[in-house]
Amino acid sequence: MTDFDIEHITFDIDDVQTHATLNDKLTNWPVVYLIDGANAETNQTSQVRRRQRAHGIHRPRIYVGETGNALARMRQHHENEVKRDLEQVRVIIDETFNKSACLDLESQLIGWCQGDGTFQVLNRNAGLVDADYFDRETYRKRFHEIFERLRAEGVFTHSIPEIENSELFKLSPFKSLTTDQSVAIEQILETLSADRAAQRGSTIVVQGDPGTGKTIVAIYLIKLLRDIGNTSDDDLFEMNSLFSDFFAGEHREALQHMDIGIVVPQQSLRTSMRRVFKSIPNMREVKVLTPFDVGSGDDYYDLLLVDEAHRLGQRANQSSGTQNKKFIDINTKLFGEDDLHYTQLDWIRARSTNQILLIDADQTVRPSDLPTPTLRSVLDAACRGDRLLRLTSQLRVKGGSDYIEYVGRLLSDEPPAPKSFGDAYDLRFFDDLGEMHEEIRKRDAEVGLSRLVAGFAWPWNSKNDKSVPDIVEDGVALQWNWAQTDWIASPHAIDQVGSIHTVQGYELNYAGVIIGRDLQLDRSTGRLMFSRDDYYDKKGKENNAQLGITYSDEELLKFVRNIYRVLMTRGMLGTYVYVCDAELKERLKSLVPSRQER
Structure with a gap:
């Protein structure tokens, strides 16, 4: 692919007109552009900008768009009261651009701008679909080069992995839809x-x-x-x-x-x-x-x-x-x-x-x-x-709907045939909890957002005494999550274990799932069992006196299966599994690839 160029133009219609006479691609070529309210804050250090955002200090504004006629579009924007006081236009020009590539780059830049948090994004989200097009992967590599150029110019503060791991990005309304x-x-x-x-x-x-x-x-x-x-x-x-x-x-x-x-x-x-x-x-x-x-x-x-x-x-x-x-x-x-x-x-x-x-x-x-x-x-x-x-389209788990279905079968009384997802999804079984924790640490260092999670099969001793462990298995001592909100991004999260109430609704890159003794296997019947004595969520097994309902172990088993189904579908790139019950461990060990098998 040919080199791209970024034209810098003061957001003044006469200035845009002057540039258009020198570059005909500003009037008759598909381009992507950014209009921003750059000010002194934009040129400050990343550390200062982070501190300002943390204290709610006003951020400059930005609008990202695509067009086949940049001159005409700038005239339209210049007449808009909301954008009239913006100061600078960056026009991204590439001789290989087409409409599909520009729509894709526009969507990517809007999402990155929102996730980065340096600017307030002025865009609407009027409907970009995650559509494939010719040679999209090659274009997306070019998009990363464009991002780094813009980052060097102060448009972005963080790297793409940092942005895409942030809650501003994950909970952003600026998404390309399936x-x-x-x-x-x-x-x-x-x-x-x-x-x-x-x-x-x-x-x-x-x-x-x-x-x-x-x-x-x-x-x-x-x-x-x-x-x-x-x-x-x-x-x-x-x-x-x-x-x-x-x-x-x-x-x-x-x-x-x-x-x-x-x-x-x-x-x-x-x-x-x-x-x-x-x-x-x-x-x-x-x-x-x-x-x-x-x-x-x-x-x-x-x-x-x-x-x-x-x-x-x-x-x-x-x-x-x-x-x-x-x-x-x-x-x-x-x-x-x-x-x-x-x-x-x-x-x-x-x-x-x-x-x-x-x-x-x-x-x-x-x-x-x-x-x-x-x-x-x-x-x-x-x-x-x-x-x-x-x-129906699976967005989170790279293993797709096949993986979601496989997890459901793993946690049923009719287990599936052994299956490996190869390079598509990193599903592994671990015999040693310490080894799994170490692998989660490695994944966190590589891609971030990798955490241990578990069913509520241990008491929360550390709630009142941070010096005592909660989960002790294989000579490894761990504690439940200290933070009740935003635990995943908290400072000590990599050495703690998240519960269902902490991680439901969130995404991880890798999840190390500890299946406790609340879920066991009856070898004689081949059926899963719920162990009430090994389940420490008081509200999770409490009878309903108001409605006169007493919950049987079989009824509570449904909730515990759902908990592990949720935990095993948090990881976008991979799920690691450690099982405490000896009988269930043997079953899942035969169905999930081990560390050595990958």
Whole structure:
């Protein structure tokens, strides 16, 4: 491929016109450009910029675009009040560029800018699909060269691996969508538009396995709806992408002026999402809520999205007496009585006109989660109303859907035939916990975000005394996660073990999964068993006195299987497995490649 060039132009239309007379590719060639509000902060050291961002100091703004006529597009931008005060244009010119390559580079740069955090990204996310095109891998190598050139000029502070491991990137709304994600979002927009025009409520369900991008759909959709709501006729020249039709006419009228919130049951993910939303100008007003926030608050929403909706709670003994009283007070406030069968899903429905529920019923991990009959009823109702959307493309795990299915079979009473995923996915069995920990350390040094995780099969002794170990196996002493929020990025995480409540909803590059003695194998029957004595999540095995439910070992086994299914699908690049129960160890050892076999 030929060398690329980056033209630097002051964001003044006369200056752009002058450059265009010297380079005809500014008027008749596919290019990618960046317009930024560069100032003194841009030229400061990386350390100073990180400190400024940590303290919430205003960041300069940037817009990334692609066009076949840079001169005409700059004229349009110059007439836009939001961009008129930006100072500098960088135009990336490559003689091999075509429309597909430019769209891809535009998408990559927008995502990297958001994940890096140096600039506030002004772009909309009106619908880029992760489409293949001729020689894409060669172009993407060139994109990395372009990134490094821009990084040297101060556009980026971090490296690509650092950016792509950050929560700003992983929870960014600036994603290239898979085909089924784009179809789901288009159908959601059409349904919402029709329902709001008819002044009727609806419940839309998005169902998908781990790693199919349910959270991405939720975040992307929120940004898209906010963009639609804030678009004026002057902005429509930019609308030439997948969801352009929703930015005009009856669709825009129906989708404007929406009060939107997102409910996230897990504390850690909720905290991360709030931080990301604060970094995006058009999303700062969107509330990231607990179910209790929704029920006890006075706000009514046009739309509530619920991430991990299967983790909403039913009536059960809460974590504190205060929470128990809140459950009673909310039921009474919303429904006039404290009926024991009201769930947090009922609160969501009572406080919003429209709901979008993102569900994987196989990720329920506690008896207090929504019961299976309730989830089945929600799915059936959505199916009957043509409001059930399924995601199937595997985004997280490089082993793809085959790996997800294989994990399900590994944790069943009918194990699969032995299988290796070769170079596609690094699945390994370890006999020695110390060796697995060392390999996780190596992967973390190489690519970052590599952690040990485990089922709740050991007491949390270190919660009150940081000097004592929690997990002791093979002469290795480990502790549970110290941090309750953002543990994965915390300073000592590599030497700690994350629980299901810390990592559900997050991505790792490599996960070292410790399967404790809460999950065992009965050699005589060949069936998996739950060991109540080896399970230390009090809320995970607590009977439901309020509803008069006593949970059998077989019922609790379902939750423990789900826990290990979730843990074994966190790693994007690989999963390492260590098993404590001797009988189960022998079974999985015969089904999962060992370290020596790879």
